[in-house]
Amino acid sequence: MSADFNVHYVANLARIALTPEEEAKLGTQLGGVLQYIEKLGELDVKAVEPTAHSFPLVNVLRADEVRPSLPHEDALRNAPSKGGGLFLVPKIVE
Amino acid sequence: MLNRLTISEVTAKVSRREASAREVTQACLDQIQRVDGQVKAFLSYDSADALAQAAAIDAAIANGANHTDKPLLGVPIAMKDVLSVKGQPLGCASKILEGFTSVYDATVVEKLKAAGAIVFGRLNMDEFAMGSSTENSAYFTTRNPWDTSRIPGGSSGGSAASVSADECIASLGSDTGGSIRQPAALCGCVGLKPTYGRVSRYGLVAFASSLDQIGPFTKDVRDAATLLEVISGHDLRDSTSIPQPVPHYRGALTGNIKGLKIGLAKEYMVGGLDPEVKASVDAAVKQLESMGAEIVEVSLPHTEYAVATYYIVATAEASANLARFDGIRYSKRVDGGNPAELYKNTRGAGFGPEVKRRIILGTYVLSSGYYDAFYLRAQKVRTLIRQDFDKAFEKVDVIVTPTTPTAAFRAGEKSADPLQMYLSDIFTISCNLAGNCGLSLPCGFTKEPKLPIGLQMLGKPFGEETLLRIAHAYEQATGWHQEKSPFSK
Numbered sequence: 001m002s003a004d005f006n007v008h009y010v011a012n013l014a015r016i017a018l019t020p021e022e023e024a025k026l027g028t029q030l031g032g033v034l035q036y037i038e039k040l041g042e043l044d045v046k047a048v049e050p051t052a053h054s055f056p057l058v059n060v061l062r063a064d065e066v067r068p069s070l071p072h073e074d075a076l077r078n079a080p081s082k083g084g085g086l087f088l089v090p091k092i093v094e
Numbered sequence: 095m096l097n098r099l100t101i102s103e104v105t106a107k108v109s110r111r112e113a114s115a116r117e118v119t120q121a122c123l124d125q126i127q128r129v130d131g132q133v134k135a136f137l138s139y140d141s142a143d144a145l146a147q148a149a150a151i152d153a154a155i156a157n158g159a160n161h162t163d164k165p166l167l168g169v170p171i172a173m174k175d176v177l178s179v180k181g182q183p184l185g186c187a188s189k190i191l192e193g194f195t196s197v198y199d200a201t202v203v204e205k206l207k208a209a210g211a212i213v214f215g216r217l218n219m220d221e222f223a224m225g226s227s228t229e230n231s232a233y234f235t236t237r238n239p240w241d242t243s244r245i246p247g248g249s250s251g252g253s254a255a256s257v258s259a260d261e262c263i264a265s266l267g268s269d270t271g272g273s274i275r276q277p278a279a280l281c282g283c284v285g286l287k288p289t290y291g292r293v294s295r296y297g298l299v300a301f302a303s304s305l306d307q308i309g310p311f312t313k314d315v316r317d318a319a320t321l322l323e324v325i326s327g328h329d330l331r332d333s334t335s336i337p338q339p340v341p342h343y344r345g346a347l348t349g350n351i352k353g354l355k356i357g358l359a360k361e362y363m364v365g366g367l368d369p370e371v372k373a374s375v376d377a378a379v380k381q382l383e384s385m386g387a388e389i390v391e392v393s394l395p396h397t398e399y400a401v402a403t404y405y406i407v408a409t410a411e412a413s414a415n416l417a418r419f420d421g422i423r424y425s426k427r428v429d430g431g432n433p434a435e436l437y438k439n440t441r442g443a444g445f446g447p448e449v450k451r452r453i454i455l456g457t458y459v460l461s462s463g464y465y466d467a468f469y470l471r472a473q474k475v476r477t478l479i480r481q482d483f484d485k486a487f488e489k490v491d492v493i494v495t496p497t498t499p500t501a502a503f504r505a506g507e508k509s510a511d512p513l514q515m516y517l518s519d520i521f522t523i524s525c526n527l528a529g530n531c532g533l534s535l536p537c538g539f540t541k542e543p544k545l546p547i548g549l550q551m552l553g554k555p556f557g558e559e560t561l562l563r564i565a566h567a568y569e570q571a572t573g574w575h576q577e578k579s580p581f582s583k
């Protein structure tokens with residue numbers, strides 16, 4: 001399963017820039033980890049239901065009413081770039 | 095010396111006006127000044143804010159506030175750097191959050207403050223709670239107060255070390271695969287991971303949302319019961335918090351464990367277990383038996399698959415949760431030619447090696463073509479692990495195991511090999527996958543050097559009362575918790 005693990009490709013999916021040194025090191029380390037987790041292939045799980053949550057609650061709802069929320073200036077407080085009450089981002093649409 | 099006290103002792107003194115909240119807080123700050131240069135449990139702390147909180151509490155006491163209404167009046171409690179405290183830094187020991195200030199209180203912080211606690215300090219941890227030693231902190235490695243050449247465990251290493259070095263009265267941490275119980279064991283204090291959904295996660299920076307729980311580090315079991323009672327309960331702001339009433343946990347500490355059934359999982363007494371750890375756990379089991387508990391062998395046959403399951407489930411959830419650190423709304427930004435480059439540069443510069451490793455692994459197991467083989471399969475094995483516990487708990491009230499295979503290891507000993515580090519969590523991980531509660535408390539020491547050994551007790555979902563009852567009875571009978579680290583003064 002892991003023979004085709006391509007660090008460069010997956011790091012791009014994860015939106016993480018890696019140096020060539022990091023790529024090489026991570027490739028080796030994750031190769032070992034992947035080999036280890038392939039252990040799960042030993043088990044027959046065809047008839048087993050997956051667990052996403054230990055105690056799944058369904059339809060957790062509350063009354064549809066306005067409640068206090070984060071003040072605008074607090075939401076912007078930690079922004080790396082802001083202006084005019086907004087987060088500033090680089091141009092997305094040409 | 096006030097910093098050495100337990101919560102029960104502090105509240106007794108404060109209620110009798112033998113000590114003020116300010117004096118207790120100052121004693122903790124003095125101890126930090128004295129020893130934290132060596133222990134390195136705190137990333138930062140705001141003395142002025144802590145003393146201001148203490149002064150407000152002393153004023154409230156003068157106006158009639160009491161411990162019946164506010165059970166933590168005058169108790170300084172320190173926070174892992176993963177919990178949001180309004181106006182204080184929140185960094186998850188990561189460079190990517192350098193300079194971040196929390197804009198609201200976590201639910202647990204609100205509850206602690208409402209109960210009269212002084213909430214202070216930012217305790218060191220592995221970056222984003224990923225690790226077992228604090229060596230993955232972007233800042234420095236916390237030291238084990240019993241031997242500073244060794245690690246305190248992780249990820250909540252600062253939370254454990256600060257309690258063992260008496261730099262605070264108690265602390266909070268978080269546990270995704272053992273991050274409360276393992277450092278508590280290695281530092282010789284009590285650490286409790288509540289049942290999933292028992293404590294609100296609102297204001298806890300998410301690592302793996304289906305596994306994370308907040309819990310206390312304390313100097314004895316009674317204090318763990320006190321803190322759990324304060325921080326538990328349903329919260330509208332966490333849709334996974336369970337609407338179950340909160341029991342009076344201290345009321346469960348009767349000292350009587352006659353007839354309770356204690357399970358021993360044969361799969362947990364395996365190779366790799368240090369002989370001194372095994373001897374201490376065996377002795378603890380004999381002790382529990384002599385106090386009237388019935389020992390029953392149980393089987394958790396899928397234990398050997400827990401670590402692999404965990405590193406798929408936890409990394410998959412982490413890869414999604416940590417997508418929010420993209421340099422747009424918060425965190426440091428590193429610009430790029432286009433938005434995708436900005437994200438990649440920001441995350442490449444801001445995350446440390448272990449966080450990158452786990453996000454990339456998590457992205458891979460969720461990626462097209464591999465989802466079924468890895469992620470879905472792991473979720474199915476998670477079902478098998480949970481069923482193991484369900485079956486075992488039909489026969490017993492709690493399961494007793496070592497918390498860790500060895501006592502604290504040396505800094506640097508395992509940091510080069512991530513898989514070896516992951517395998518050191520073998521005894522604690524299943525509990526999170528199943529969603530049960532678990533606790534670690536001291537059960538002895540290695541001889542040379544003298545290092546704490548932890549006994550883990552795993553309980554049924556919402557079985558914290560039984561867990562605390564057994565742990566308390568054991569602790570009172572043995573007195574291991576009274577042994578203090580060399581920094582405790």
